[in-house]
Amino acid sequence: MTTEARHPHLLKLVDPPIIVGHRCISCERIAFPPDPYGCEKCGSPADNFENWDLEARGSVRAVATVHRHHRPAPITPFTVAVIELVGGPVVKAIVEGDDVVVGSSVEGFLAPEDKDDAGKVIVDLRFRIIQ
Amino acid sequence: MTAPSFLSTRPVFVVGIGLHRYQRRSDQTYVSLGLTAVREALTDAGVHWTDVDAAYTGTALLGMGASRIMLSRLGATGIPMTQVENASASGSSSVAQACLEVASGRSDVVVALGVDKPRGGLGAAPGEAGIPNLEAGSIVPFTHFALLASEYMNLHAVTDEQVAKVAVKNHRNGSQNPFAQRQKVRTLDEVLAEPISGSLTRLQCCPVGEGAAAVIIASEDGIDRLGIDRSRAMQVVSSATKTEALYAEGVGIDAALTAETGTAAFEEAGLEPSDLDVLEVHDAFAIEELLYAEALGLCKPGEAATRVESGDFDIGGSCAFSPSGGLLAMGHPIGPTGVGQIAEVVRQLRGEAGSRQQPNARVGMAHMVGIGAVCVVHILRKP
Numbered sequence: 001m002t003t004e005a006r007h008p009h010l011l012k013l014v015d016p017p018i019i020v021g022h023r024c025i026s027c028e029r030i031a032f033p034p035d036p037y038g039c040e041k042c043g044s045p046a047d048n049f050e051n052w053d054l055e056a057r058g059s060v061r062a063v064a065t066v067h068r069h070h071r072p073a074p075i076t077p078f079t080v081a082v083i084e085l086v087g088g089p090v091v092k093a094i095v096e097g098d099d100v101v102v103g104s105s106v107e108g109f110l111a112p113e114d115k116d117d118a119g120k121v122i123v124d125l126r127f128r129i130i131q
Numbered sequence: 132m133t134a135p136s137f138l139s140t141r142p143v144f145v146v147g148i149g150l151h152r153y154q155r156r157s158d159q160t161y162v163s164l165g166l167t168a169v170r171e172a173l174t175d176a177g178v179h180w181t182d183v184d185a186a187y188t189g190t191a192l193l194g195m196g197a198s199r200i201m202l203s204r205l206g207a208t209g210i211p212m213t214q215v216e217n218a219s220a221s222g223s224s225s226v227a228q229a230c231l232e233v234a235s236g237r238s239d240v241v242v243a244l245g246v247d248k249p250r251g252g253l254g255a256a257p258g259e260a261g262i263p264n265l266e267a268g269s270i271v272p273f274t275h276f277a278l279l280a281s282e283y284m285n286l287h288a289v290t291d292e293q294v295a296k297v298a299v300k301n302h303r304n305g306s307q308n309p310f311a312q313r314q315k316v317r318t319l320d321e322v323l324a325e326p327i328s329g330s331l332t333r334l335q336c337c338p339v340g341e342g343a344a345a346v347i348i349a350s351e352d353g354i355d356r357l358g359i360d361r362s363r364a365m366q367v368v369s370s371a372t373k374t375e376a377l378y379a380e381g382v383g384i385d386a387a388l389t390a391e392t393g394t395a396a397f398e399e400a401g402l403e404p405s406d407l408d409v410l411e412v413h414d415a416f417a418i419e420e421l422l423y424a425e426a427l428g429l430c431k432p433g434e435a436a437t438r439v440e441s442g443d444f445d446i447g448g449s450c451a452f453s454p455s456g457g458l459l460a461m462g463h464p465i466g467p468t469g470v471g472q473i474a475e476v477v478r479q480l481r482g483e484a485g486s487r488q489q490p491n492a493r494v495g496m497a498h499m500v501g502i503g504a505v506c507v508v509h510i511l512r513k514p
Contacts, residue, residue, distance in 0.1 A: 007263045019265075033264050040377050061381055062285070064277035064329030066269070074269055082278050082381065090381040092266040092278070102285040125265055 006113060006124040009034065016056055017108050017125055021089055023052040030054075032089035056108025056125060058085040063100055081106070083127060095127045105130045136369065136399045143233045144364040145511065146240075146354060147176025147347035148474035153312040153462035155340045156249050161193055162201040165246040168343035168467075169205065172242065176347045178357050180205040183347070184238035186212045189225030189245040190466035192254070197246070218255070218501030219413070220372075221245065222344065223469030227370045227507060229348040239353030243473075246343040247466035255502050272502075273336050273416060277329030279383050280418035284330065287433035289421070291330045295322040296439050297417040298335045298459050304446065305456020307487040310471070312340050312462030335417035337458035344471035361514075365480045368512045369399035375504040383422065385500050390426040392506040393498070397428075400510045402494060404428035407450045407510075409479045409495035411472035414457040420444075423498060424452065451489035454479060472497035473509060480513045 005011040010033060012018035021032035027042035030052050038045050062082040069076050074094065081095045083106060095106060106127040114122040149171025151164045165188070173180060188198040198212035217224035222245030229243035270278075280294060299322050305311035317334055325333040349357075354364055373392040375384050397403060404427055412427075414420045421435035429450060430438050438444055444452040455461045455475035458468060476495035478484045493513045500506045 007265065007267075010263060010265060033262055035262060037262075062278040062282035064274055064281050066274055066277075066328045067326045068328065069269075070271050071268055078269065080266065080269055080274060080278065082282065084381055088380060092264075092270055094266075094269055102281060 003121045003123055006122050011125055012053070013110060013123065017110050019054040019056050019085070019091065019108065019125070021052045021054050022049040024049055030088050032091055054085050054087040054089060056085070056127070057130070058083045058106060060095070060100055060102055060104045060106055061090065063095065063102060081127065093125055093127050097128050099129055137234045138230065138367055138370060138399070141234045141236055142351060143230050143367050144349055144351070144354060145346050145367060145473060145477045146349045146359045146364045147172040147178065148477050149173070149175055149345045150310045150471060150474055151343040152310045153340050153342035153464050153467065153471070155312070157341065159341070161197065161246050161248050161341070162204065164341060164343040165201045165244055166204060168246070168345040169202065169242060169244055172345040172347050176359060178240060178347065178359065181208060182357055183208075183210060183240050183242050185210055185232055186242040186244065187215050187225040187228045188212065189215045189217070189222035189243070189470060190247050191216050191218060191221045192247045192250050192465055201246070217505055217507065218503050219415070219463070219465060220469055220499040220501035220505050220507040221466045222471070223497065223499040223507035223509065224372065226346060226348070226470060226473050226509060227372055230367050230370045233348050233350050239350045239356065241348045242345060243348060243470055244343065244345040245467035245470035247464050248341040249339050249464070253502070257502060273331055274328045276416035276418055277331045279385070279422065280330050282383070283418060283422060287436070289436045291323065292319060293436040293440060294330060294417050294421065295319055295332070295335060297414065297420045298322045300439065300445060301414060301453050301457040301459040302334065304454050304487055305460025307485070308456050308461055311456040311460050312338050312342070313456065313460040331416055331418070335459070337415045337463040340462050340464050342462065342464040342467045342471075344467040344474050346470055346473050346477070363481050364514070365477045365511045366514050367509060368402070369396040369508070369510040371396040371399060371508045373506050384504055385419070386422045386426040388504055388506045389423050389498065389500060392508045393427040396496070396508040396510050400512070402510060406494045407496050408492040409451050409454060409476055409489050411453055411455060411475055411495070411497045412457065413499045414453055414459050415463055417459060420452055420457070427498070446487055446489050451479070451492070454484065454487045454489055469497065469499045469507065472499065473511070476511050480511060
């Protein structure tokens, strides 16, 4: 059975998963998501970027449970959080568990989201409290 | 030293205002909505369509070429017409362009109009930029603001009830406004019912319907030549537009951008936050009034919720926030919203706001933010 990330160039499917950002070689800014165009700090084009691995670990800055959603997925209720990664950038992602509050230490894990026609499992990054 | 404002070189005034009530999507065409607002603005100013030198139409949803098919029904005079799109601030930017055109000396009388009808989605370009993100699809605008609410409420120990009181106030203001989409007084319990996302409930989220708003911008030459009533002409003393700069990781962009744009507007006008009597703020979601009250310097960080509770931001308080009902109650039909704010500020400065009149209003601000992110702020003063 093969597995693929919903956004393949944002994640490395290892255990624990790695989030892929970019680092600008000119100004050393580390950013997520990795950008295909250019640096918001110094204006360098994206060919001046290198991929930058970010640990999927951080602390929760904000959290909200969504009761109504304008799209078919995710199915409500689900909970999203703003997470300050230990490596600097801030990401927003779905969190699992009712115990996540502002200040919680969380870690990323790969959750199966879907299966395509060939049986390939599509996974996405979610976060949960570090036990 | 900041450069002298272009608005002080050749002063500009709002001389006419007109609206079509904001409402749920109906069968009424945008042409009919827009013409209602422009005809009312012309009548209010006491000028004829043939006196108008140019028109700007703020619209984000109608598609290309909206202006002429509408405005030519006032007479196909052949004047320059331009659509202005700047997300939620489209109407604000049409006012900014009209002010710039009059201040430049090219025109004496310009119409700034906002008109829109809701479609299936917003069709926002950033989603098409080819920059995938982890949260794609799970965070729509109300959840973006629910997350900001979570962070703010945790930082300042503010409760759900305190945030909801913003909506209670703005629904009360909207109940006095015949142009508001929502015209019902709501209790705290009603506002706290029907959760949408995080602490935000249905009545703490703005309705996106349809409508139109128009203002007529004129120079002193135009006012004199056309014999416009000077006592009802309110001066635009600043027009500031900024886009999101690079802020520290995790800083709320909406508040940081508002702080920068507000500072630029106050500097241009030579005024202080404490000078404001009326503030029409981008309260698409209740939490935003608290964030922007602090970002614009109306109170210290963490103080806004207690200021709302004390009645300080009520009509009759030190500064009336969103006396029109704001986006929460008057509504947010996108293109019209920023123009409607200017109409409300002018009505307040003229002392013509009836039961929702802020006493002795002399200085007012209109503030919009939009996807992108953009922020547009105007300050008006009673001469």
